[in-house]
Amino acid sequence: MPELNPIRIVLADDHVVMRAGLRLVLEQQEGLRVVGEAGDGREAVGLAEKLKPNVLVMDIGMPNLNGIEASRQVSARFPEIAIVILSMHSDEGYILRALRAGARSYLLKDSAEADLVRAVRAVVAGKSYFSPAVSKVLLEDYMRKLQRTGAEDSFELLSPRERQILQLVAEGKSNKEIADLLHLSVYTVETHRASIMKKLNLRGIPELILYAVRKGIIS
Template sequence: MAQEKPLRIILADDHQIFREGLRTLLEKQPATRVVGEAADGREAVRLAARLQPDLVVMDISMPVMNGIEASRQILADNPDTFIVGLSMHADCRFVLETLKAGARGYLLKDSAFEELAAAIREVRLGRIYLSPAATDLVVRDFLQREQPARAPGAFGLLSSREREVLQLIAEGRSTKEIAADLGISAKTVETHRKQIMHKLKLFSIAELTKYAIREGLTPP
């Protein structure tokens, strides 16, 4: 009988101790191999392009690039990659935006490991997996839709590039550093910054930083 091909996984999370614990648990599963680890979203995108994993376990709140943007970029390059989002955010917006980005699963970080193992099995079968807590958030949001609509958040107001720039501004990067990180000119960064401020009606770096943290674009 032919040996089962190992499931190749990348772990993306900015906490090393969390990645190490998850790696240990995952590699105890049959035919499962962790082939790479990333501490931020941009590193996850680079690793995924180089290693072409079967699945990425993606933290949603990471520095440099958050997990939602990273998921979009990974799937744009390789649509066959499965992504399971892990998050501390018990907020329906994050569940829905993660799924819109193309992830096939969403779990809260206080979930048991058995739940992550179940999510991996389900998404490999082509199904979407939400942990019970995430499902509860989505159902509650659906039931409350008759209430006045909330103002659109960053994912509705800003383009993907503007969200990247906003996250880096909130993390204290200078215009030159942002330009170097994104491979664009300093003038283009300034244009994006002005557009972001205009769209959000926020006119200081402090206000932008608070907004980015509140919207989950960058870790607090």
Template structure:
């Protein structure tokens, strides 16, 4: 392992269908910069495996015995913050997309898109970005109740400053406050202030709502197309 490139992306797979697992593995093995370091056939197996090998990315199914994908995502976000979660599933309705993003998933890809987009999605989340399958990006905007969760800029009468806009955009793309502060060459406290002001102006109360806002304004388009 020591002779591998330092930017090699280490991945753990979790899916309860052996044929699907084999197909995902084959797709990832085609990329010399991706290494599959473990596989699990249910959420209960996946959690200790990911704790043990600390991969860069965990590619997980939603519907698994033991811990399901949502429960596993919540546990990984809290216990393994260095591992980015990419959900790979057949489900494309908002009932699945929104809770998983809220739980901390950095990517959501439909299995029918895997042949074309899996490697792209893995690279995106591994480098700190967010990847939403184009077919589900609209669902990340939420349903009618989510749309009413907070006032729009036009309703508040306030507009974002360029720095506030850029802060929200980078947060939606998965960067931490520390990474944004380094990019802006300011303190982390300043970034927190930009974020708080922007969120207050837009009525956004969570990272999931920031992502929905970002998707509605095309801020994630570059991520889903690269």
């Protein structure tokens, strides 16, 4: 039974066996269709341009152009394509750079099979999604650092309203959407956002999302 509006997906991974496995996982699901496969970063950018998929699932370690660079190019030119990064690394350095490059979701390959479908559906809905293992590692690093340096948990500094807005921003909502949801003016939301960024000492949305994942506010 052909669906009316299937989610169109492009897979980019230099490993053929891996791609085949992922394709099987995705196509077992209703409403998901893999429309193209790329073997390296450059090919992935080309396919994104040609096929304009809804979701681009991409490995980081690829020849020619790595997944992060490819994400940067794709999200700059086609912001409507949601990018899911598949990686072997649960390190913050990769995650933060993937987010800065425009990725909306970051999955560990260990758990790809379990999380991939959920991640694809989340990013299509405009949300972020991270493997639970990633959140765990980030949280552990964060807690250890707080404990060691004796620093205050800056989350405590936020007012309940600010925490609410932090979560909505991290989930990918725009200022306008947040304002409508909370019955506030866009200006007030902007003020809250600036205050949050200042209190948490964050620079940019990727760091905010990373922070939210760390704190378990989003997954």
